[in-house]
Amino acid sequence: MAENHNYTEDSIKSLEPREHIRLRPGMYIGKLGDGTSPDDGIYVLVKEVIDNSIDEHMMGFGKQIDMRITEEMVEIRDYGRGIPLGKVIDCVSKINTGAKYDSSAFQKSVGLNGVGTKAVNALSNHFKVISVREGQKKEAEFEQGKLTKDHKIVDSSEKNGTRVLFKPDETIFKNYRYIPEFLDDQVWNYAFLNAGLTINFNGVKYHSKNGLYDLLMRKLDEDALRYPIIHLKGDDIEVALTHTNQYGEDYYSFVNGQYTTQGGTHQAALREGVVRAVREFFNKNFDATDIRASIAGAIAIRVQEPVFESQTKTKLGSTHIGPDAPTVRSFVVDFIKKELDDFLHKNPDTAQAMLKRILQSERERKEIAGVKKIANERAKKANLHNKKLRDCRSHYNDKKGTDEEKNNTMIFITEGDSASGSITKSRNTKTQAVFSLRGKPLNTFSLTKKVVYENEEFNLLQHALNIEDGLEGLRYNKVVIATDADVDGMHIRLLMLTFFLQFFPDLVRNGHVYILETPLFRVRNKKQTIYCYSEEEKMAAVGKLGAKPEITRFKGLGEISPDEFGDFIGENIRLEPIILNKDVSIKNLLSYYMGKNTQDRQKFIIENLRVEKDEVEAV
Template sequence: IYITGSKELHDGPLEFEVAMQWNGTYTESIYSYVNNIATRHGGTHVSGFSAALTRSLNQYIKNNNLLKNTKVNVGGEDMREGLTVVLSIKIANPQFEGQTKQKLGNSEVASVVQTIVGEEFSTYLDENPQIARTIVDKAILAAQAREAAKKARELTLRKTALDSGRLPGKLSDCQEKDPTKCEIYIVEGDSAGGSAKMGRDRRFQAILPIRGKILNVEKARLQKVLQNEEVGTMISAFGCGIGSDNFNLEKLRYHRIIIMTDADVDGSHIRTLLLTFFYRHMPALIDNNFIYIAQPPLYRVTRKKVSRYIHSEREMDEYLLSLGISDVTLRLASHSESLEKDEVKTLLYSILEVEQLIASIERKGIPFREFLGARNAEGLFPRFHVILNGEHLFVHSNDQFVELKKQNEELQRKAHEETLASIPEEEQTEEMKAFHPRPLSFVELYEEGKLKGLKEKLAEYSFSLDQYMKAQGKLLDILDEAGGETPIYTLKELIEFLRLNGRT
């Protein structure tokens, strides 16, 4: 639904436009702007729009007696459930509240927006009764759900002991009572909860284990959210209530709520679900910086009774390689010189980057050997991989790519014309005659730029990218402390040897 309007004010014209659409979600999203400046906290233009929307729908409901079989009061909040709005006004002298210019304060704007939107929206409802009924039915359903959620929330609050101090059985609370000094860790499962309890400082650290993945609140009404056991446990533990009507930040028992899930895909999903819950139903916790995310390690490496925690695959690789080169020396075959430890590290980090780029290229379905073999006469790597008329092609420049796009369209046009010519003219329809070319099938090879730089780095050691997996004579020898020598013929062989050495 799109509405636009304007009115002459004493200090200049006011122009506004609004686009709105209801969808299947349960949240209201209003994006408002004044002279192209985003007003995150709304203002008089938003309040005028909301008032017009509520008044128009209420009048339509009353005129058509749509609540005769329903014992529920439909409010503005219910009417805006699932509504997305973009509202923009242009005004000569905007008056913003505060220094951030995120809330409009011009009082005359509200009445202008309310009047014009009210008239236009009422006309739209009268002219589109089927759509109007759909909007009203959604609002009535939202009101019924709100009433049910209110009862469920009251029941949840009675179960939680906000008045008596009783807390969930699975919560391992801390001794400190000052919320500014307390923190609670939300952990994944009872086993993680047991480990966290052993490592916590019980004076100020509380542990709350949750079972599995909580409800996705983005796809559920508040009534269903409150029926979820894990959500109820968190509400009880935090002590501050839930929802706009019953949330009280002053009753929050912990000023640091730390999400600590496993460092895997499931852990990331649980973390996202928890953040969605806080964002939708306890946004004040995010606004006041009370939500934190712990970053647990992926690995623990123990060597010679010394343990170290590793947080990423790249860090693990670098650590293993640093251990792998600690008791060996690398001697270049080209001029029998040994590399310093810093030089070895620089070389290995370059090879690690090559490995990452190879993985990226091969994820696109292109073998690395084939990619290397596609260099042109100047030694440049391809920028695109294209499939044209069933033929796989490597393209080295934007001009070539544009030319192939033209060829793709011409080939399809020719095939379309030949097909059309084979059909009697009296049997041809307009749909048959219409030509809709399919886009050229391609992948862009962003890696070529980085590989160019790595090629230059490897050249400093007289190595090439071809030597990553293709033997072209001995590259170097690895000398161990016992006097042994291991010949190395490829860069891949080098890095795998040092990884293995780091593990032993």
């Protein structure tokens, strides 16, 4: 029998809430990350503070929110009622303290667990809260969740409201940076979902008159729309939808103002409702995939006491709208069936355009049915012995496992055996997979989806990602293109981006595609080694080490040993997200880089290369 004398009462420890948040931050804000993914922790911190201001607006208090985000500080000021002055410290530092447990005060709030702002406080180097109510002001300051300054209540001529300032703790959020495009999307979503609200963010006003209609107009290429966006509104529900010329389904779903990036019961009901409404209107039993092919939709609902599948609220788990209320499914499906049917009867031109798009999808599906069946059978046989894929144990679509594990899942798409070998040997086999390309992939620009099944490599990749029928089964949160930073590597990078943008644009739109950044230089002396990703970092490293350190220039991923590679794809991994600017047309983008205008492509590649003459230098 094993000895247990080391397992005593002293082994059992109780942590204060602040200590527990700092020890296990993933339980409160999901993954930490470094800011290169839109669901990284630093954006969740911003969201948790804004949510409180939004809830005040929803209750009818405050039509404006001021935001300022710099590298040094995040500042958010609302003009609601302000936190009751005697409870300011408790509300931002004591778990399970807040007004949202009183359903009469916050019937359809986002945050109901009393954790959000406390987690922001505990995970910040510096945190300050200021509340103004009826001519009086209360201020308190914290460091890593500990109260450092408790200011007395003073008179004030400022408007009512709450102001929060914080700086994320660099010891927890290592090497973080806020990416402007992600913040831009985050703020716009708040504006789209809250009519009448103005958000002043870093000197720019965000305001929406038409809600989800505006959201889709911002997200989609206007020249890709097959008919004007259908906009439907009811009590506690809003829907916008259209069909496009692009492949895939594209959805944006929200609950009580929260962007549910992973969907949930309401998004599933939207997909079902559209199919049922279309079948009944046209009196034809269309295949559901033909109806939903190329659809873009947005849905926002409000429910009492929503149940989410994780603390970060990215997937709705609620089955009912509220106590003694209809199910989410019946509420959404019934609304869409009635309202969409009414709309199509009143707008016959839109109905005909929709029918034309559905029939086109039906023809395309039948045209590739034969080759698709053969390709899928081939992929199924290859699945168990797929030499191109070195899989990992955890996956993004797993029903079990922690959010942190799922969010950290990634697949590296590599070129060449040497690079694949280095990554395979040094990867984390639990969360990191590798897919090897045998050379330059086919340029898929202007080709039809038939090529996805005819090309064995693309078909195997599609099955490895599990995205044939949409993103719901996506097996990896991050799809990472890992190629050399030379002419060939840049070209392969563009070819892979063309493939995803052409056939799976929602994979890019939803922030799942990245470029792996690997170091260009290794600067070292006998005591220390520094890896550098730019000329500027190299010069700084030389200045730090001094005394003529050895400088090695990496020309390709295959030159980097597996032991070294482990440092670049582990905790300190650097990923550059592929972000689609709202003003960029996918069609024009692909035509520019991958069409006949090869001079522009060559210029782009050359301008983005970082080339040094000497592999080894001595300074």
